[in-house]
Amino acid sequence: MNDTARRLVLIDGSSYLYRAFHALPPLSNDDGEPTGALFGVVNMLRATLKEKPDYVAFVVDAPGKTFRDELYPEYKANRPPMPDELRAQVQPMCDIVEALGMPILRVPGVEADDVIGTLAVQAAAEGIGVTISTSDKDFAQLVHARGDGGGIALVNTMSGSRMDSEQAVVEKFGVRPGQIVDYLALMGDTVDNVPGVRKCGPKTAAKWLAEYETLDGVIAHADAIKGKIGDNLREALDRLPLNRTLVTIRTDVDLEQTPTALSLREAHTDTLRALYTRYGFKQALKELDGGAGTVSGTEQARAEQAGMRNTAAGYAKASVTVDGDADPALAAAGVYECVTTHAQLDDWIGRLRAADEFAFDCETDSLDPMRANLVGLSFSTQPGAACYIPLAHDYPGAPAQLDRTVVLDALRPLLSDPGRRKLGQHGKYDLHVLRRHGIEVHGYADDTMLESFVYNATATRHDMDSLARRYLGYETVKYADVAGKGAKAIPFSQVALDDATRYAAEDADVTLRLHRVLAPKLAAVPSLERVYREIEMPLVKVLERIEANGVMIDGDELRRQSADLGKRMLAAQRKATGLAGRSFNLDSPRQLGALLFDELKLPALVKTPKGQPSTNEEALEAIADQHELPRVILEYRGLAKLRSTYTDKLSEMVNPDTGRVHTSYHQAGAATGRLASSDPNLQNIPIRTEDGRRIRTAFVAPPGRRIVACDYSQIELRIMAHLSGDEGLVNAFASGADIHRATAAEVFGKAIGDVDANERRAAKAINFGLMYGMSAFGLARQLGVSRGEAQDYIALYFSRYPGVRDFMERTREQARERGYVETVFGRRLYLEHIHARNQGLRAGAERAAINAPMQGTAADIIKRAMIDVDRWLAGHRDGSGRAPALMILQVHDELVFEAEANFVETLVAEVSGRMAAAAELRVPLVVDCGVGDNWEEAH
DNA sequence: TTTATCCCCTA
DNA sequence: GTAGGGGATAAAT
Numbered sequence: 001m002n003d004t005a006r007r008l009v010l011i012d013g014s015s016y017l018y019r020a021f022h023a024l025p026p027l028s029n030d031d032g033e034p035t036g037a038l039f040g041v042v043n044m045l046r047a048t049l050k051e052k053p054d055y056v057a058f059v060v061d062a063p064g065k066t067f068r069d070e071l072y073p074e075y076k077a078n079r080p081p082m083p084d085e086l087r088a089q090v091q092p093m094c095d096i097v098e099a100l101g102m103p104i105l106r107v108p109g110v111e112a113d114d115v116i117g118t119l120a121v122q123a124a125a126e127g128i129g130v131t132i133s134t135s136d137k138d139f140a141q142l143v144h145a146r147g148d149g150g151g152i153a154l155v156n157t158m159s160g161s162r163m164d165s166e167q168a169v170v171e172k173f174g175v176r177p178g179q180i181v182d183y184l185a186l187m188g189d190t191v192d193n194v195p196g197v198r199k200c201g202p203k204t205a206a207k208w209l210a211e212y213e214t215l216d217g218v219i220a221h222a223d224a225i226k227g228k229i230g231d232n233l234r235e236a237l238d239r240l241p242l243n244r245t246l247v248t249i250r251t252d253v254d255l256e257q258t259p260t261a262l263s264l265r266e267a268h269t270d271t272l273r274a275l276y277t278r279y280g281f282k283q284a285l286k287e288l289d290g291g292a293g294t295v296s297g298t299e300q301a302r303a304e305q306a307g308m309r310n311t312a313a314g315y316a317k318a319s320v321t322v323d324g325d326a327d328p329a330l331a332a333a334g335v336y337e338c339v340t341t342h343a344q345l346d347d348w349i350g351r352l353r354a355a356d357e358f359a360f361d362c363e364t365d366s367l368d369p370m371r372a373n374l375v376g377l378s379f380s381t382q383p384g385a386a387c388y389i390p391l392a393h394d395y396p397g398a399p400a401q402l403d404r405t406v407v408l409d410a411l412r413p414l415l416s417d418p419g420r421r422k423l424g425q426h427g428k429y430d431l432h433v434l435r436r437h438g439i440e441v442h443g444y445a446d447d448t449m450l451e452s453f454v455y456n457a458t459a460t461r462h463d464m465d466s467l468a469r470r471y472l473g474y475e476t477v478k479y480a481d482v483a484g485k486g487a488k489a490i491p492f493s494q495v496a497l498d499d500a501t502r503y504a505a506e507d508a509d510v511t512l513r514l515h516r517v518l519a520p521k522l523a524a525v526p527s528l529e530r531v532y533r534e535i536e537m538p539l540v541k542v543l544e545r546i547e548a549n550g551v552m553i554d555g556d557e558l559r560r561q562s563a564d565l566g567k568r569m570l571a572a573q574r575k576a577t578g579l580a581g582r583s584f585n586l587d588s589p590r591q592l593g594a595l596l597f598d599e600l601k602l603p604a605l606v607k608t609p610k611g612q613p614s615t616n617e618e619a620l621e622a623i624a625d626q627h628e629l630p631r632v633i634l635e636y637r638g639l640a641k642l643r644s645t646y647t648d649k650l651s652e653m654v655n656p657d658t659g660r661v662h663t664s665y666h667q668a669g670a671a672t673g674r675l676a677s678s679d680p681n682l683q684n685i686p687i688r689t690e691d692g693r694r695i696r697t698a699f700v701a702p703p704g705r706r707i708v709a710c711d712y713s714q715i716e717l718r719i720m721a722h723l724s725g726d727e728g729l730v731n732a733f734a735s736g737a738d739i740h741r742a743t744a745a746e747v748f749g750k751a752i753g754d755v756d757a758n759e760r761r762a763a764k765a766i767n768f769g770l771m772y773g774m775s776a777f778g779l780a781r782q783l784g785v786s787r788g789e790a791q792d793y794i795a796l797y798f799s800r801y802p803g804v805r806d807f808m809e810r811t812r813e814q815a816r817e818r819g820y821v822e823t824v825f826g827r828r829l830y831l832e833h834i835h836a837r838n839q840g841l842r843a844g845a846e847r848a849a850i851n852a853p854m855q856g857t858a859a860d861i862i863k864r865a866m867i868d869v870d871r872w873l874a875g876h877r878d879g880s881g882r883a884p885a886l887m888i889l890q891v892h893d894e895l896v897f898e899a900e901a902n903f904v905e906t907l908v909a910e911v912s913g914r915m916a917a918a919a920e921l922r923v924p925l926v927v928d929c930g931v932g933d934n935w936e937e938a939h
Numbered sequence: 940t941t942t943a944t945c946c947c948c949t950a
Numbered sequence: 951g952t953a954g955g956g957g958a959t960a961a962a963t
Contacts, residue, residue, distance in 0.1 A: 486940060587958055589945050608945065616946060641947060644957055670953055674950085681955045684949035692948080716950090716952095772951040779951085844951090851952040855950090859953095892950040892953090 005129045005149025006054040008259050010116045012134035013060040013104075016041050017093060019135045019837055021086045029280045033092075034085040040835075041093055042276075042284055045100060048133060055128070055262040058097045059115050062108045068246055072194075092275065099272045101265035103257075110253050117142060117249035123259035124150045131155055140169050141180035141249060167473055174206035182215035185243035194246050195239070198232040215244055336505035338497055339389040340401055345410060348379060348387050352414050355381040357421035357445065359512040362430045363388075363504050365491045368679070369432035370548070370655055370662045374404065375493045376500060377411070380508035383516060387508075388501040395494040408439060418442035425449050425464045425511045428667070431544045447540060448511055451518035453668035454532040455525075458830050462668040468510050471517045476510055477503045527826025535825065535863050536667065542870040542887075543665045543675075549886040550660030551682070552898070554934075555651040557698040562647040565639045565691075572636035579629045586636050589615045595629075602627055642686065646695050653680045665890070672852050673827050673859040674892060683891045687939075696936035701898050706931055708885075708904060709938040710911050711894035713926040714739055715861065716771055716854045719824070722921040723853060726803025733923035740764040746800040747793065766797050770804065771854050773847030808850055815849035823856040824919065858893060861925070865918035866890065869911055896935065904931055 020040025029035050048056065097104055107115050113136070120130045120142055127150040132139050135156050145151045145165040153164030163169055169177045186205040188196020197204075208225070212218045222234050269288060276285045339345055352358050359380045364372035375393065380386035391404040414420055416439060423446035424430055431441050449462045452471070460470045468474045482499040483489050492500065522529050577583045580600075584591045592615045597604045602623045604613030613619070617637075620630035653661050661680065669676030677683040685699070686692025701707045717739055721729040732742040737752060744755040744763035755763075765782045772778075780790035798805040815821050816835070820828045829852040833845040870887060877883045885899035885907050895915070899907045912927040919925065932938035 585959080588960085590959075610944070612945090614945080637946080641957080645948070645955095649957090666954095669955095672953060674953060676954050677949095678955060681949085684947090684955065686948060688948085711950095769951060772953095774951040777951090782951085847951055848953090855953060858950090894950085 005127065007051075007129045007131065008055040008119070008123045008262065009048055009051070009053040009057075009131045009133055010119055011045075011048065011056070011058045012112060012116060012132065012136060012139075013041075013058045013093075013097075014112055015135045016044060016133075017086065017090065020044070021083075021089075021837075029278065033279070034088055035279045036089075037086055038089045038092055038096070038279060039281065042096060042281055044133070045097065045102070046284060046287065049100065049102075049264075053131070053264075055123070055259055056264055057103045057105050057119065057257075057262045059105045059112045060094075061112045062106045062110070064108050066109055066111050066114075067250075068111070072242060072246060092279065096272070096275050099268045099275060101267045103262050103265075105257060107253075107255065110255075113138065114250040114253050115255065117251040118253040118255055119257070119259050119262075120152050121251040124152050126150070126259065128259060129153070137173075138180070138184060138247060138249060140173060141177055141184075142251070143169050143177045165473060167469065167475070171469060173202065175209050179209045179214070181244055181248045182209055182218070184247040185215055185240050186218070188243060189247065194243055195236070196243060197229075197236040197240075199229050200232065204229065215240060334384045334386055334506060334509045336501050336509070337387040338501040338505075339387045340399060340497075342402070344387075345389065345402060345407065348389075349410055349414070351381050352379060352411075357423060359386075359423050359508045359515070360415070360430065361424060361504065361507040361511065362433045363492050363500065364433055365493055369429045369664075370436070370550075370658070372433050372436075373493075374433055374437050375491075376504055377407070378504040378508040380505070380512045383513045384509065386505035386512075388497075388505040390497055390500060392493050393495070393497060393500065395496070399497055404437075408437060412439050415439050416442050421445040423447065423511060423515050425467075425507070425514070428540050428544050428547075431541065432548065435544075435548070444540060445537070446515055446519065447537065448514040448518060449668050450532060450536045450540070451515065451522055454528050454536055454827070455518060455521050456828075456830055457668070457671040457673075458832055464507065464510060464514075467514050467518075472510070472513055474510065474513075477506055479503065527822070528828065531825055531827045531860070535827075535860060535867070538867045539667065539863050542866050543667060545870065546887050546890065547662050547664060549888050549898075550655065550658055550662040551888045551896075552659070552700050552702055553650055553654055553661050554698040554700045555654060557700075558647045558651045558695070561694060561698070562643055562651075565643040565647060569636060569639045569643065572632055572639065576629060576632045576636065579627075579632060586633060587640065592633065596623070596627075600627060600629070602630075638689070638691065642691060642695065646686065646692075647698075649680060650695075650698070663889075670859075671829055672856040673823065673829075673863075674855060675859070675863075675890060677890075682889055685935075693936055696939075697934045699935035701933060704901060705898050706901055706904050706933065707935050707938040708897040708899055708907055708911070708929060708931050709894060709935065710897075710908070710915060710927050710929040711891075712858070712862070712915065713928055715858045715893050715925065717767055718921060718923045718925065719854045719857045719861075720771060720804065720807070721923045722824070723857075724801075724803040724807035725922060726801045726807070728801050729804065730922050740767060743767055743797070747796050762793060766793055770797075770808075771851060773808075773850035811850055811853060812846055815846065821849050821852050823853055823860050824921075825857065825860040827856055827860060829856060857919075861919045862890065862893065862895070862915070865915040866895065868914045868918065869895070872910060872914065896938070 017037050021037035045058075094104060105112075105115055116132055116134075116139070120132055123130045124144075124146065127146075127148045129149050130152045131154070132142070132152065133155050139154050140163060142152045143154055143163050143166070151164070153162060155162045163172060166176055169175070169180070173180065173183060175183045183202075183205045186197050186200050186208065187202065188194050208218045209215075212221050218233070219237060219240060222230070222237060225233055273285065273288055276288065337344065337348075339348055361378045362374060363376040363378070365375055366372040374391060376388055376390040378386060378388045389407055390401045391407060393401060415422065415434065420443050422441065422444050424444070425447065426449045427444055427447050431444065434441050448464070448467060452460065452462045452467050460466045465476050465478065468476045479485075480489070482495050482503045483492060495503070522532055573586055576586055580595055584595055586592065593604075593613050596602045596615065597613045603626075604619070605622045606614040606616060606619035608614045608616075615633070617634060620634050624630045624634075650661060655662055661682070663677045663682040664679045666676040666678065675683075686695055699707065718733055721733050728746060732739055732746075735742070738760075740760050740763045741752055741755050743766065744750070744759040745752045747763060747766070748755070748759050750759070762783055765779060769779050769782065776787050776791040776794055779794065780787045783790060811821055815831050819834060820830045822828050829848070831845040831849050833841040834849065836842045836845065866887065873883055873885055873887065876885070884903040885897050887895060888898050889896035895911065897907060897911070908929045908931070912929050915927045916925045930938040
């Protein structure tokens, strides 16, 4: 947006009042007057005013009928009356808006939506930048961007999202702003009592409009739509035009007000002070009297610099699109060159050599970097300029290409020079590929995926297409566009050079552009910059090495186990068929449910989230005393799970070149900062049951080597002790006692030696429950006690460990005030739904807020340890690169190594020391190590 | 062949 | 109650 453009903010007052009412707890002031909604609205208003708009209006509905009621008498007939606690807050709200000096618009006979729509369109036509502040998605129909700084944007302060371009609307709804009315007409609106096409939700509506463009197009082709939903559409045809009229926001209403008359008057400070005092808004009062708000001035400035904006709820969230000060070159089209001659290659090598930093990207024929063959390389040295060097395109008629060895030899000095800064998007993949083609990359300095992840882990996915859309407002060429998808996909080596260049060079170009946008955002928040620079970037090569190392699997052992499991499954299946009196598919929850609950009439005590009778473990356990079948099913399921997920799968995953299994760690996979593992997932290998644990015996060391497993003892609880500073908990850890036993002793008022097994179990459940933000309900379920009893346990716990209670409350508060929580090392997790009106969503966000600092700090700590241990191990590699020990697995709080037998002692001492020293907390970090010929023995 | 649902494995 | 990956079925296509 142009900085000099005038700005108008139109606030949809009614939608805000409702939103705040449902989103916030039912607060009241000392006199018992309800204040929850008021509080939310006031915070939103203060945030809006801080942005100093030139014009602003607070628009509310006037009583009385409007044109929509004339058209359709049932309009809004489903609306429940306004709750009393909300009604009571309407007048005070208007008083506050008035005192703030903000114009209030209430036009008889015209809905607030239409007032807003009309003013917005008038203002935009005059080149004024309009922001409509609302939680009503219908306004998306008005969104558009304009070069002159005009245009209409939407902010939804519930989600913190901002839509200020056609792309943003498309991203959110899958249709363009011009199609929104058609989209809404098809779906209908239950709240306003406007029925749409039955069973037609957002997905279907967007799909039809993508195909037929407009509502008229859909109506014209109604006969072409098959199935039940086609019948529903044809049934609704008659009323769709009316729907369209009802959901269209009018922009041509006759109004007395003009946008430029909506100036902010001077605030009436004394009235405000009185109102704020009466309703107990301490923060607002403080601000009124010149004090800082909840966010300190410098913090605020930093956040703004970093492209964050304040929203109604007072929490920061990254803005959706390109910043106003972003270099326009960053969104321009690129010029791409396909390099097929030595002269071109020399030219590009010269450019790479002259550049301070460059982006690179590999094209291959496989998603698995441990199997992929290099097909081409792309480079970019400045936004808009990139090349693609094809190396192995082999379709009929493919132009001659440079020799792969020649090209790689020419590039090696650049790629392996630690002094030359390289950047990529998910570069770990490219590091694998290049290493396997004889180039060890050094100087891999920046990764846009990790920049985005550290900057805001939840704002977007971190693949390049999503990043380009969000941070550049740019639509990339999709892989499927050039190579097709599904069964019809061709390998990249068969993509025509023109298409390949368009796609591949763009990857390098966009990576560089993204870095130019993301790096300053990170730099503006020093704590995030440090997490990125000191943890995530150094970790890239460590993970690459672990993945490349792989783990040795005893395939014969797994096959034996598969055969054994298979036999037992068959026996269980026969028994089940006998008990049921007929055969059925034991793997089908549906068939099983029909059998148990319909035929056998067993009670359905547990429901699935969708309301079906559940056949999960809890449900089957509950009826196991009434019939033999449930136990047999449980037995079968346990065996089937082990076989399909583990014993069968793992031996398939052995890499033919290395003879080992190479997992893939996702560094931007979990919002808390944890790693995730897939293909195969080696972070969920069974351990709890005897049969399951046996799978670990197949994770072996080669002859002469041993498996060493080192894990942190109770790391998350220790972090809770550190973060809360609770004296009792800190002392318990300092004493080195069994923490669950110590907790039980405290809570039940016994000597440590007198705690019985049941008390310890309860204490353990409380300890874990706390870290997950549990409720009494959850604990009761876990322990099989009444809710009241569970509540008593929790109360008792908090009375013994008051620091923990305070910590929980502080954490929730921080989440509400800033919109994020932090780890000890400054990593942030944003809680998108912390102010959601939906109670379940909000409660979930609060639980996540409690858990994230602990889970995230633990993740930071083990990552630091991995970097340190890797550095130490690197010093022990001999001339050929062979190390006496390899790091082979990370399982959240555990590191697993494969080591020469005579190096085990050194390894255990060094690794446990380095892991324990990875953070200085108020409590010691304790590391346990085990050694064996396989992973099971090493525990 | 893709998508949603249910179930279950780990820390 | 937190954070993940993934298999099998069944429906939609």
